[in-house]
Amino acid sequence: MGPRMVRATLAGLTALTLAGCGGGTGSSPGGSTSGSGVTGTVTVFAAASLTESFTRIGEDFEAANPGVTVRFNFAGSSALANQINQGAPADVFASAAPKNMQAVTDAGNGDGSPATFARNQLVIAVPRGNPKRIAALADLTRPGLKVALCAEQVPCGAAAARVLSAARVPLRPVTLEQDVKGALSKVKLGEVDAALVYRTDTRAAADDVDGVEFPESAGAVNDYPVVVLKNAPNRAGARAFVAYVRSDRGTAVLTGAGFQAP
């Protein structure tokens, strides 16, 4: 085998490597909008913790507005804020914390000021039946216990850090997950004994996990703001969707999922 062949192999395999390194979130502009009224596609970038309730609200909204399709991009709020600021064609941004919303509005990408539409609170997610008998925040520091937190860059992690430092609980997690669903899935898979996630997440995963309430979480309640984006391809649709989220019907879905009304 000569050097030429080695180089050919290298080149071919390098191409393969690069092909395997794709990723990211695909998103394309919304469908055609017809000036007045609500039609076409509304693209909503929403925090991972809104997955279940916004999917439901989206279906209700589509049913109430025939001819409208709602498309969601669910991810960590900071990732979404980045994507929007890098020019992703989204109509609506719903964040799990004001900080990530501010990153978008500070960059001049919000149309009008954001409105808080829900609040969420942390609970301790444990495998169903609570095998390790975790009853309080301080139990999480028990030796040998594996705990997952969100990274501080995302809202659930920022809230967790606030709660833990206020309660002076020196917790050393085994992993810092990039969004709340990541932390929750580590509990579902049984890889960790507990995770700090939102109350809504444990409700949505009630088949696999239990949520243990703890009083300190009242000190770090997350406001969820929503805004129509300045470069929204479907502004009319975006406004209608935001109004629907904030309506009584939208609020009912949110509180049913475990959110508190603003």
Added chain:
Amino acid sequence: MTSAEAPTAARGGPPRRRRAQRVPAALLVPALAGLLFLVLPLAGLVVRAPWASLPQRLTEPGALTALRLSVQTATVATLVCLLLGVPLAWLLARARFPGRRLVRALVTVPLVLPPVVGGVALLLVFGRRGLLGGWLDATFGFTLPFTTTGVVVAEAFVAMPFLVIAVEGALRGADTRYEEAAATLGAGRWTTFTHVTLPLVAPGVAAGAVLCWARALGEFGATITFAGNYPGVTQTMPLAVYQTIEGGDLDGAVVLSLVLLTVSVAILAGLRDKWITSA
């Protein structure tokens, strides 16, 4: 992948002299477009880099910790791949057994599998409740997820096919007459392998190891899924880059990416000059 069954590939011979010819435009244009496509994103990183604050950002302890962890785990993962992958490649290239084509297809599965899926699959086997992981935990009280060893496992899983394919290709391209001669002279299969085959395909093994190392160094999906993300323990450079972007610090992410890029290119270029071109 080479699948030529011919035992003797054209080898050596005096280099043919080529007349200086014009490169056909039909090849040149797409070739240059391809080059541009590969190089432009890298240029983007360089242009976007915050050069003024670079020295200060480089000395931040977090960046160096992640870099050290990345280089260490990728190196150990490559050693593991060499230890297991070279014999596997030999088996695929030299041994005759039923279902060989299926085995070869299975070996390449991690290539096409999205790394995140690979991470989930690893959890299902080596996780605390996994097929083997449950036994490991119960018997030795040892679990792989969230450990540096877990990072190595994830990287080796994703990177090993690159080594196996490269080495198998080298073995198929190598002249088997040397091995046959060794066998006629009384050498056993093991002796033939270590004294004849391995030196013969050393450049291929080196190329495979370099690819394997590079793939392991850039590994993200399987690592974050299987090993988690904790600074100093499982947070490799790609994970640190991702977390920095998540935090809205694009400048910081660009700096980390450049560091990873520089180190990997320097190491690859060094190895390449040393081994690969001196066949």
